[in-house]
Amino acid sequence: MKNKEQRIMKDINHKISREIVNTAKKHKAKVIKLERLENIRSTTRTSRKNNPSLHTWSFYRLAQYIEYKAKLAGIEVEYVDSVYTSQKCPQCGNIHHAKDRKYICKCGYHTHRDLLGAINICNSTEYIGNRCIA
Numbered sequence: 001m002k003n004k005e006q007r008i009m010k011d012i013n014h015k016i017s018r019e020i021v022n023t024a025k026k027h028k029a030k031v032i033k034l035e036r037l038e039n040i041r042s043t044t045r046t047s048r049k050n051n052p053s054l055h056t057w058s059f060y061r062l063a064q065y066i067e068y069k070a071k072l073a074g075i076e077v078e079y080v081d082s083v084y085t086s087q088k089c090p091q092c093g094n095i096h097h098a099k100d101r102k103y104i105c106k107c108g109y110h111t112h113r114d115l116l117g118a119i120n121i122c123n124s125t126e127y128i129g130n131r132c133i134a
């Protein structure tokens, strides 16, 4: 069961990373920006008990696939600090938590929480390196 699960995850990561890098290529992007998650060390082992969460681990694997495929395509991968990316209003700079999946700011700005994250990562100048591990 565990092997099957890993195979499925690997397959999904391949597909997602390929799509991301292909989209970047199509738009002639030179950089793919990702947010770096906390609590990931280069010594991370496959054992789940050493990992902060399955979600973080999955992202780590996906980020590695993206880095690999982007490199082959001549595209840089940049990591930005994930602080406030899901809380900061791109219009007025106000910081607050999104309720459920909807982000609604006092200034009237509203969007999907995940889209807000993408916008803030895109706008971020908090560059912290080009590897997903600290």
Ligand SMILES: [Zn+2]
Binding pocket: 089, 090, 091, 092, 093, 094, 105, 106, 107, 108, 109
């Ligand atoms: Zn606002």
